[in-house]
Amino acid sequence: MFQVAVCDDDPTMHKILQHFFMCMSVSESLEFNLQFFLSGEELIKSYSSQERYPFHIILLDIEMRGLSGIETAKLIRLFPDREVQIIFLTNYPEYMLESFEVQAFQYLLKPLTYKLFVEKINKLCHYMRSSVSRFLSVKNKTEHLVLRHSEIIAISKGENSYIQNELCIVTDSSNYFISRTLKAVYEQLNYPFVFIHRSIIVNLVHIRKFSTSSVIMSNQQEFPVGRSHAKPLREAYARFIISRFQEG
Numbered sequence: 122m123f124q125v126a127v128c129d130d131d132p133t134m135h136k137i138l139q140h141f142f143m144c145m146s147v148s149e150s151l152e153f154n155l156q157f158f159l160s161g162e163e164l165i166k167s168y169s170s171q172e173r174y175p176f177h178i179i180l181l182d183i184e185m186r187g188l189s190g191i192e193t194a195k196l197i198r199l200f201p202d203r204e205v206q207i208i209f210l211t212n213y214p215e216y217m218l219e220s221f222e223v224q225a226f227q228y229l230l231k232p233l234t235y236k237l238f239v240e241k242i243n244k245l246c247h248y249m250r251s252s253v254s255r256f257l258s259v260k261n262k263t264e265h266l267v268l269r270h271s272e273i274i275a276i277s278k279g280e281n282s283y284i285q286n287e288l289c290i291v292t293d294s295s296n297y298f299i300s301r302t303l304k305a306v307y308e309q310l311n312y313p314f315v316f317i318h319r320s321i322i323v324n325l326v327h328i329r330k331f332s333t334s335s336v337i338m339s340n341q342q343e344f345p346v347g348r349s350h351a352k353p354l355r356e357a358y359a360r361f362i363i364s365r366f367q368e369g
Contacts (some may be wrong), residue, residue: 123267273292287300319347329341
């Protein structure tokens, strides 16, 4: 499921986009969870009130009262949410040059047509599903999940021995169960994910404390460290801290 924010000071656009997304969900077998905002200020307030970045996609009107779409996007990038995909809505194509500054994925000219909308959103969803550097795209029994790497805390083999290859993906908001091998999922990930046990992968970003026998993650969950993984974990975490220090 894709988490989508629509930010436009025209309530009519909210209704149009809600209808477009509903139709697209049926025709393209995609799932969207929509939230609507009437101003850039409302959207920024929503960001500030949540512990994690809430959206995969933002459709953002450029010409709004108060904060413009460009100003709002700049603030979002300063959080810094560099992974959310921004599509600008505008009546004026000359704004396209300004949109490059905030790494916008695309822009849509008003009045919107459903055909162009589907084309652009399909392209974006495909990009996000195929991106190996920012998102993990997997299916469980009920939906197609698109998870930010940054929100994944750990991935472990399920405790239910009756379900072969069941994995539990622990995020900062929920746990998701999928049927895949740990090796296959690990191949979709990249640094800073590391094995700490033959049945557990963790995200170094979320480690808060560790010893030779266990790690405590940002959600206070504790995972065991395999004997053969203790030294590689210590070395990987040291490299991670050094790289963070250099970035700062």
